[in-house]
Amino acid sequence: MKKSVLRTSGFGFVLIGLALAGQVYASEKVPPPRVIYGDARQELSVYPSPYANYLIGRFAMAQGDVSTAAQAMSAATLADPSDGDLREKAFLISILSGDIDRASTVAQGMTATTDTSRLMVSLIGAVKAVKSDKPVPALKDIDALLKVNPHDRNGLLLRPYILAMNGQWKAALDESGDAALQGNDRDRLLSYLIKADRARINELKGNAADAEAIYKLLYQPGAATFIFGPDYAAFLERQGRRDEAKTIWQAIADQTSDALAVQALKRLASGDSKAPALPGLVESMSQALFVSSTVSFSEHDSEFALASLHLSMYLDNSSDRERIFLGQVQQELKDSDAADSAWASIKPASPFYNEATLRRIWAMRNDEKLDQALVLANQGLEHDPDNLSLIVEKAGILHALDQDADALDLLDARIKRVGDKDFGWQALYTQAVVYEGLDRWSDAEAAITKARAINGNQPEILNFLGYGWVNRGEQVDQGMDLIRQALKVSPKSGAIIDSLGWGYYKKGQYDQALDFIEQAVQMEPADPEINEHLGDVYKALGRDTEAGYEWQRVLTLKTTEKQAEAVRRKLDANAASLKIANAKPKATTTALNDERKSHP
Template sequence: MKLSSVRLPSCAVLTAALVLGSFASAADARPIFADARRQLGGEVSPYAHFLVARYAMAQGDIGTAAVAMNAAATGDPDNIELRENAFLVGILNGHIDQATLLSAKVVPTSDTSRFMVPMLGAVTAVKAGKAPAAQKSIDAALAVNSGGRAAVLLKPYIQALNGNWKGAVDASGDTALGDGDRDKLLIMLVQAERARIHELRGRTKDAEAVYTSLYQPGAAAFLFGPDYAGFLERRGRKAEARAVWAEVVAQSNDATALAALQRIDGPNYVKPALPDLKQSMAQALFLAATISFSERDSEMALATLRLSLHLDPAPERSRILLGQIHLELRDPGAAEAAWASVPVNSVYANEAILRRIWNLRARDQSEAALTLADQALARDPNHLGLVMEKASLLNERHDDAGALALIDARIARVGSDDFTWQTWFLQAMLYDGVDRWDKAEEAINKARTLNGTRPEILNFLGYGWINRGGNIQEGMELVRQALALNPKSGAMLDSLGWGYYKLGQYDQALVYIEQAVQLAPSDAEINEHLGDVYLALGRDVEATYEWQRVLTLGANDKQTASVKKKLDAQAAVVAAADKSVKVTALNETATPSQQ
């Protein structure tokens, strides 16, 4: 069984939607454009710039692609395709002013361009204070795509900006948006916007009626709770607001909600300000980008988020999403830059740092990740996520004792009431690593109490019982439950196979452990188990090969010592057998009857 750290899942790679090509596997962004200019030298043709842009996009380097594509469009101003692509990539890279200049001459050839040209026009008009132009552009965008979320969510605010308050809160067109789950969510978001518009106009009773129709304790609290709680605070209803914020925390542990609770309970309480129309429009675009990202349309998410940041660059949570999107588009360098731009005094600072750490770990830069974790813990030593991340990094360095000391110190300071199942799981791993099974079993049972259906928990406990020989059958049953939930886990197949090994059923053990090695060929522990099974079946040469392989797989000190001991024992057996054969041969040649 392989013990691994538990961390938030990452998203899958998405299909390109707005620009050229499809994204291939890529390392960090490189200075492709500058390299190409140096290598080409002298005058560079528009086509060469185009090829550089295409290659950069294939490498996930949107920044380079934007520069190169713009150079290509500038070098060949009559090329409609180049101008259109430069416009789209410019938006993706946040070059809004450049994209605006290009948009005036873009002849759209796709629905994406036909939608994005007026969307950009609406946003730039809003920022310039040109309300009528913004209205004209948003109407043009909706004419292209009447269900385009970004446009639908901007329209009420633009109507209000034009003084059309009645139109901004008109619900007569809601049914036209559709009746699917996606459409229902969009309608609810538009309704929440109407509540804010009512409040901006001073119609607080109308605003509250809408908020109370939307807000419900539970999952919906995360979507509509923050705005409703802010409204309640501005109305002087602090206790009611606190209850809503507390529900948001219970559902999501959201950083803004946690900060709101601290603000409400603090000595220098200040009510939150009501966002103005421009800030509200930026928030609407942020929500549209978030939904696009959740639907695996990362490029539309990025384009929409860039428009949001153009209207209001202040919200740090937008920087968090910006990094997530760049990472999804395989540009870890741009993701790092986005997260590093979040100030250390932001409520999102720790989330940004955790994402930077995960990014570094994924790029095998564990030393830099550990340094970043230490810096963050110096500022906030009790943050559970940071403590867990450093403990996991120490575990990777085979310093389980140091990781346990870190967690124990945190418990001594603030207790363990906020521990998640992941925290207890990690602590169980660490105790097992220092041969404290009693404490490991105690921790894993606490994890099981919090989430008893997690296959990792069932497998850990089951394997622990199997490996110690006390409750083998019960342990195997737990592992079977884990495999039912995760049938393609090499670690769990190994655990079940190890149970059969412990029962002396070596042929059955071989079936499962060979499958486990196929699924997890680089796992040192599984390979060691396979060697043990081979030895039990009399396949000594194969056993020796598997144990030798373990030494090439980054085994920890305990595994290395165990395998070396087995190899030494096997070498001794082979040496003794060779000696016996030689002695027999000498005796046979010396026997008179055989001469």
């Protein structure tokens, strides 16, 4: 089985406040900070020059270490305050690092030369004023921001709350600008988010009927369930309408397994009459910035997402949902250590603790830190022994470590305790992979067929079944058809391209096989199975020396002992055949002039 398509981890991105939660568990150990900046300081001098700090900052940013970059750039700015361009860079990087106070300090006396800088100077001014309970300067700054860009999402979402903070409730609830936000889908979404904020402001003002009218308008079954449902359900609970709230919470939980929805259902089932507290103006502004951040992330604008998220957490740092998302954004920006730190900071009592741990495990597996991932999975299972997400993840890790018997025992024990009715396609897929690793193909085929019935378009499922048929010489054409279907869904998967090439190999069409498998090796150069297949194709084409080189390469890659032993046998057989070929006498041709010389 191709391990390069074994990853079953990967909830989708958090969008518009949607956080998908699995039942998992984490270690509280936070990795030590990186010391790129400190090491560079020692190398350069005790007091590095502004330019040296600038270079350190540039290098740190290239490595994804935003925190170190901000520290270095700020040091360079303080050493040379006259350099306006450097000061502007330090300002923006400080925001990305989450040091809002330092960004504010750097901004003092700075001449912003871009719209981005002008926007962020005003936004930070407004946010700091809100946090300091200074509503008048907050409104001045947010109005300055909207002069730079009248359609700025952060400005439009924050302004009604800041108006309310200034006591201007009528202006905060004014709907006259809504019609201007219907020109395209992006603006239309923003108009809905503004309406949701208006519902919150109505409730804060005591206008429950007006708040409910807006919630009813926004809340619809489907996507709107998890976008606007949580606020509406919490509102209904505060109104004492627990049954109506439960219906909405249940719909959210059914669609997303959202941690807060699951927690709310448990609370309601226990008879706890304590409804979620109504967020105040500052907390509501923090939530608005978080929503804006998730939308920016969905638009592939990760840096703006990170900036808005840090400002949200500056106003209110109590949300673990935001820490989950912070890790996602940092992971997207290739700052794996910062992402792990964000997830590791979530405490065991949090409803998001399990999801944070699962995300840490996924990151470790992607970095091939299987032993660390296994330790974390074991810790989680000590806390929650029947958690399906953790069991599936641990089984996948054990398979990658060539411990399929232990993986199967883990799955079977869980089934024995609580059954397998909750097995989704990921659990069934993992079960099939483990069976296949134990050479129990009929069981693997049965499990993957069940997975296919749940999600027949999943490329991992199609490739697994198709490759299984092809590799065994059973239904080769049908297997190749399944692989082609998988390739349509995932056209850049080297593993699936290799599977198709292997189908041609099994059919004896070696030239076609070579085309696909060479392409697969280029896409997945460290995959031992794909490299082994390339050696097999070379051998079939009579290119024995190249086959030997390719199989030797496999032994330099990360393989299981079973696979390594199979490759060694191929190498031995290939060496023997080359030795026989080299030992055969070779026919020689004598030149005519040589022949005359030998017979004078």
